[in-house]
Amino acid sequence: MGRDNPIRVLVVDDHPIVRDGLRSTIELETDMGVVGEAADGAQAIELFETLCPDVTLLDLQMPHVDGLQALTGIRKVKPDARVVVFTSYPGDVRVTQALTLGATSYLLKSASREEIIDAIRSASFGHQVIASEISDELAAHQGMAVLTVRELGILRLVKEGMSNRLIAESLFISDETVKTHMKSILVKLGASDRTHAVTIAQRRGFIDS
């Protein structure tokens, strides 16, 4: 089993040093090469269109257009694009989102050179690679309730220290409604209070930390 041509890789990360590291690691292999680098999601989609790489290495945490948006954009251009997500986020929610959006693999920034190379090579064949820490976390949270858009919006305001009444006013709804949503959030996350809910939501990747 082999490939005729070198695997053409597009590297997407907002940190120049990380791009350098990926480039130098990839260029050491004989069967792959970096054909482009993007520093944000918009640039990633643009470069994907012009370069049409075999595999895209994509960070999720980026300014302006983030990785999930980039992934959506890339998949719209080429629905069977091979995209390896490479990020520091361990939260199960983001992983699920990325995989649902069609990510081929999911690696952590702490991955070794070999793991990264292997994931790129596997992705070029369409094989999936999920870091073990990731699949453990996915398994641990599988079947758990998902927060609704409304609940997420409310939780973000809670995180900024807003009371139920202030949240109600800013969303133009009754404070009783906010309380209902809060109860639902606490139950879904298994949190003991609103602070705990924010902490858990951050860990699981429901909201930014």
Add this chain to the structure above:
Amino acid sequence: MGRDNPIRVLVVDDHPIVRDGLRSTIELETDMGVVGEAADGAQAIELFETLCPDVTLLDLQMPHVDGLQALTGIRKVKPDARVVVFTSYPGDVRVTQALTLGATSYLLKSASREEIIDAIRSASFGHQVIASEISDELAAHQGMAVLTVRELGILRLVKEGMSNRLIAESLFISDETVKTHMKSILVKLGASDRTHAVTIAQRRGFIDS
């Protein structure tokens, strides 16, 4: 103004890819070279002792022994060691801690290759380089009250969703005392409630996010 010998750099970061990136960027320069790589704080101190590098590039976010502990250890070996902190943490508190512990410079992971090279070269002469985002944040929080060890301990329990009474029991103090500490925390951080306090403390680097 110049140096006779190449600048000997020690690279410390738990992500292999970041170490690769730093190495490849540094090796492109004629007046500096990487003499060692460490993946955690303990290894960093060890390698510093055996290699005695001119400049150490140090990430703060590492497992086991973190960057601040490594910085302390390195300074104990050689009090005038040049250490460039290179991290994603923007919180003013960690920056202040690092500078107090004797860090020469403070860069963000988003820094360009040129900024990193320049900071290493400057550090080798003992010159300080602080990223502008960092100095802005330092200025914005200068003169602000600092949380005590007790307050930090309590805030970490608050983050995990513990009530004042539970915190009191786990610390073997009165819940009235916890309430007193909480009031102090809210005032010092300018927070509207305990959730907000945790959020602000995370942003400023008082506690981990």
Add this chain to the structure above:
DNA sequence: ATTGCAATCACCCTTCTGGGGGATATTGCA
């Protein structure tokens, strides 16, 4: 010695939160 700060505890009072119900649209998808 005296000052200052951290940590501890106490009391009062108001507001907010969270847990328990129940009810009625609306919406999206099968």
Add this chain to the structure above:
DNA sequence: TGCAATATCCCCCAGAAGGGTGATTGCAAT
């Protein structure tokens, strides 16, 4: 079309949180 999920609103109530004020102890720096 009909069901399930979602969003909305309402009531009651006990307990927790937060704001104000004051006081004691111990330690460390001046």
